[in-house]
Amino acid sequence: MHPYYGPGVQFWGQENAWWMWLASMLMYLLFWGVVSIIAIRMFRKYCVKAQYPTVKGDRAMSILIERYARGEIDSEEFKRIKADL
Template sequence: MHPFYGAVSEFFAEGYWWIGLLSMAMYLVFWAVVIIFAVKLFKKYFADKDIPAKIKDDSALTILRERYARGEINAEEFKQKKSDLLE
């Protein structure tokens, strides 16, 4: 529980009103850091794990897929050329 909940009139009377604001700001900073850290960990360990890096950004494989989609090559040629590219 927050330390300044409840009767805090003695803090306000003595000019220490800023302690409550400082405390709230520290809580906000703490949770922001925790959330940012959790998001970075999630991205590092769980994002795009099923797609190998060399397939993800391979322009030759993209061109090959486009040629297959347009009907320039058949399924057998596509499989052969894809296996050649991935070696």
């Protein structure tokens, strides 16, 4: 049997190496946490945005509507610019 298995294990010459299970568990949690974060970010970057492409006219139209709502342009100019968009 391997010297690090079984009863009476002495890890690095220590009889009481109770902290090793805690360190091992934390390393596994850290590893899988980092892997999960990377996977989620890649999914959001490549899959979600690919399903919903952005339309460039939407931003211009929202700016036009905001300008009209603030009173910066009148209805004739609003209709003219809207027709161009």
